[in-house]
Amino acid sequence: KNEVEQSPQNLTAQEGEFITINCSYSVGISALHWLQQHPGGGIVSLFMLSSGKKKHGRLIATINIQEKHSSLHITASHPRDSAVYICAVRIRETSGSRLTFGEGTQLTVNP
Amino acid sequence: DGGITQSPKYLFRKEGQNVTLSCEQNLNHDAMYWYRQDPGQGLRLIYYSQIVNDFQKGDIAEGYSVSREKKESFPLTVTSAQKNPTAFYLCASSMIPFEGAGSSYNSPLHFGNGTRLTVT
Numbered sequence: 001k002n003e004v005e006q007s008p009q010n011l012t013a014q015e016g017e018f019i020t021i022n023c024s025y026s027v028g029i030s031a032l033h034w035l036q037q038h039p040g041g042g043i044v045s046l047f048m049l050s051s052g053k054k055k056h057g058r059l060i061a062t063i064n065i066q067e068k069h070s071s072l073h074i075t076a077s078h079p080r081d082s083a084v085y086i087c088a089v090r091i092r093e094t095s096g097s098r099l100t101f102g103e104g105t106q107l108t109v110n111p
Numbered sequence: 112d113g114g115i116t117q118s119p120k121y122l123f124r125k126e127g128q129n130v131t132l133s134c135e136q137n138l139n140h141d142a143m144y145w146y147r148q149d150p151g152q153g154l155r156l157i158y159y160s161q162i163v164n165d166f167q168k169g170d171i172a173e174g175y176s177v178s179r180e181k182k183e184s185f186p187l188t189v190t191s192a193q194k195n196p197t198a199f200y201l202c203a204s205s206m207i208p209f210e211g212a213g214s215s216y217n218s219p220l221h222f223g224n225g226t227r228l229t230v231t
Contacts, residue, residue: 004153033220041199042224086153088220101153 003027006087006102013109019074021105023087026068030090030097034061034072037084037104046072046085077109113138117202117223124196124230132187132226134202140221141206143185147171148199148225157200160185189228196230 007022023032034046047054047061049070054061058077063070074081087102115136124130136143142161146154156169160179174193179185185204189196202223 002153035220035222040224041201041227043201043203043220043222045220045222048219088154099156101155103151103153 002102003091003100004087004089004102006085006105008105009103010106011108013077013107015078015109015111017077017109019077019081019107019109021072021085021087021107023070023072023089023102024068025070025087025089025100027089027091029065029068030092032063032070032090033088033099034070035086035088037086039083043086074107079109079111082108115202115204115221115223117200117226119226120224122226122228124228126230127191128230129188129190130196130228130230132189132200132202132228134185134187134223135183136185136202136204136221136223137183138204138206138221139182140204141182142204143179144203144205145169145175145177145185145187146201146203148201154201157187189230196228199225199227201225 003026005024013019031050033048035043036046037043049063058075060073084104084106086104088099090097118133144159145157147157148154155171157175158166158169158177160166163179163182166177166179174190176188204221
């Protein structure tokens, strides 16, 4: 079983809809990242969370450390939001820390 | 604007040939990383470097080599020993290391646009 699981794997929405992408993890972490991968392949960091909630424009990210779960919400979705959204968690180890990535959620927003 | 430049965007090679992927950053970051992305899988760490002239193996280093002679540059060579080299390769950097000893959880991630390597 992967240490990081995202759902759904694929999501299709109509423009204007409220979108939720979920990320669950099975180990203790010190931080969680949400990333956006454009159709061309480049990746942009959206959020870095260790607790609570962050908002940037139409994007909201929440994390519940006790439940080992995070959600990424997109309000008033737009076709330009179509991308792969990736969750990554930072796992502390005795030798330092490492990042583990989810497989990503492919989001398509239709006009 | 500062950023990470990967070149070329697409690369084609014949089996048995070594190939080098370029990664340059002008963000003045100490730490740099190479990841491999395959369909249906999360990014996997190949190599990382926390400082010039030093680098560490990641989870899937076999068949790859790197160098870090300059702070700005972290080229990745895919050797003929890599059994399944066809993949999408992403380079990343951070001011503070986010892998290995001394890494910090509060390092933002900066990625390049990737190189798609096809070996036939």
